[in-house]
Amino acid sequence: MTNDKQPMNPKYSLVVPVYNEETTILELYRRMQAVMDELGEVELILVNDGSRDRTLWLLRELHQKDSRVCYLSLSRNFGHQIAVTAGLNFVRGQVIVILDADLQDPPELIPLMVEKWQQGYQIVYAQRTQRYQEGWLKRLFAYVFYRLLRNLADVDIPLDTGDFCLMDRRVVDILNTMPERNRYIRGLRSWVGFSQTAIQYERDPRFAGEVKYTFHKSLSLAANGLVSFSRIPLRLSTYIGLLAALVAVLMAMLVLYWRIVAPSSPLTGFATIMIAIFFLGAVQLVSIGILGEYVGRIYEEIKGRPLYVLSEVGGLHDEGSTQRTSNSGV
Ligand code: UDP
Numbered sequence: 296m297t298n299d300k301q302p303m304n305p306k307y308s309l310v311v312p313v314y315n316e317e318t319t320i321l322e323l324y325r326r327m328q329a330v331m332d333e334l335g336e337v338e339l340i341l342v343n344d345g346s347r348d349r350t351l352w353l354l355r356e357l358h359q360k361d362s363r364v365c366y367l368s369l370s371r372n373f374g375h376q377i378a379v380t381a382g383l384n385f386v387r388g389q390v391i392v393i394l395d396a397d398l399q400d401p402p403e404l405i406p407l408m409v410e411k412w413q414q415g416y417q418i419v420y421a422q423r424t425q426r427y428q429e430g431w432l433k434r435l436f437a438y439v440f441y442r443l444l445r446n447l448a449d450v451d452i453p454l455d456t457g458d459f460c461l462m463d464r465r466v467v468d469i470l471n472t473m474p475e476r477n478r479y480i481r482g483l484r485s486w487v488g489f490s491q492t493a494i495q496y497e498r499d500p501r502f503a504g505e506v507k508y509t510f511h512k513s514l515s516l517a518a519n520g521l522v523s524f525s526r527i528p529l530r531l532s533t534y535i536g537l538l539a540a541l542v543a544v545l546m547a548m549l550v551l552y553w554r555i556v557a558p559s560s561p562l563t564g565f566a567t568i569m570i571a572i573f574f575l576g577a578v579q580l581v582s583i584g585i586l587g588e589y590v591g592r593i594y595e596e597i598k599g600r601p602l603y604v605l606s607e608v609g610g611l612h613d614e615g616s617t618q619r620t621s622n623s624g625v
């Protein structure tokens with residue numbers, strides 16, 4: 296069955312990154328169908344982020360069956376944020392929605408988001424009130440991280456928001472002009488400004504399959520968020536350095552005082568010296584590490600490699616990418 300509902304320029308574009316999601320993709324499509332029927336002129340862009348299972352094969356099938364479904368396939372796993380970026384480069388709609396493939400972001404919320412857009416908001420982000428069936432460590436990590444980021448970041452990044460959001464075309468056009476490769480989309484989205492609003496939702500458990508965000512990937516996303524939106528970690532070593540200098544002056548005065556008042560008392564302090572050496576050594580190494588995070592990112596950015604490489608495109612014109620066309624490997 297070929298569906299000819301696909302208009303030349305759909306009004307709504309739904310972007311979904313997929314990585315080894317063979318167990319969720321059909322259910323995602325099933326639940327999306329009702330939403331897509333309700334919206335009318337819509338395209339669903341599924342971005343295959345180098346899956347090693349049957350995901351790409353399923354995407355091709357869906358595209359054959361329903362021409363509203365388009366897909367991009369990246370040549371390897373480039374990561375969630377880059378997969379979303381690739382999708383955003385190709386959207387044709389006036390209203391763009393990003394959501395996860397595992398149905399943790401319920402598609403049924405999209406019409407509610409569209410209502411907010413109709414009221415004049417350019418960005419509608421979904422804010423989680425509950426997280427079901429995610430380990431306590433992940434929940435604790437997320438809780439601490441979002442609060443830390445909120446306090447440190449230069450832009451106002453709302454608490455407990457992920458990438459699940461609706462954006463106006465104008466916002467996406469601006470995101471598409473941002474060349475940085477260490478992308479933290481929810482931060483960039485806040486940076487753009489305009490009128491933004493939240494809708495609250497309870498985050499469902501993953502429909503099926505494994506979590507694709509390993510602890511390592513989550514950690515590196517968190518580091519990206521912090522380093523891309525805050526310079527406070529860099530100043531930390533200056534503050535600690537000043538504090539250590541102050542302690543050193545106080546200690547010197549103390550030693551001088553002892554020498555004058557009680558010259559016969561033996562000045563022992565092996566433990567103190569060792570602690571001071573280790574403490575300052577640690578502070579210096581951590582400072583170098585923090586510096587390294589920033590320098591590493593400068594290095595990554597300066598290389599200017601394309602953000603991603605496409606291996607296959609279904610239902611979309613292979614142009615319109617601002618990131619890729621200049622220096623793509625395709
Ligand atoms: N994902 C991706 N590339 C990756 C990791 C994840 O495209 O390297 C996709 C994944 O298929 C899913 C979304 O990003 O649609 C979120 O991943 P997941 O549900 O595993 O992580 P969570 O956000 O729930 O921790």
Ligand code: MG
Pocket residue numbers: 395397399501
């Ligand atoms: Mg998930």
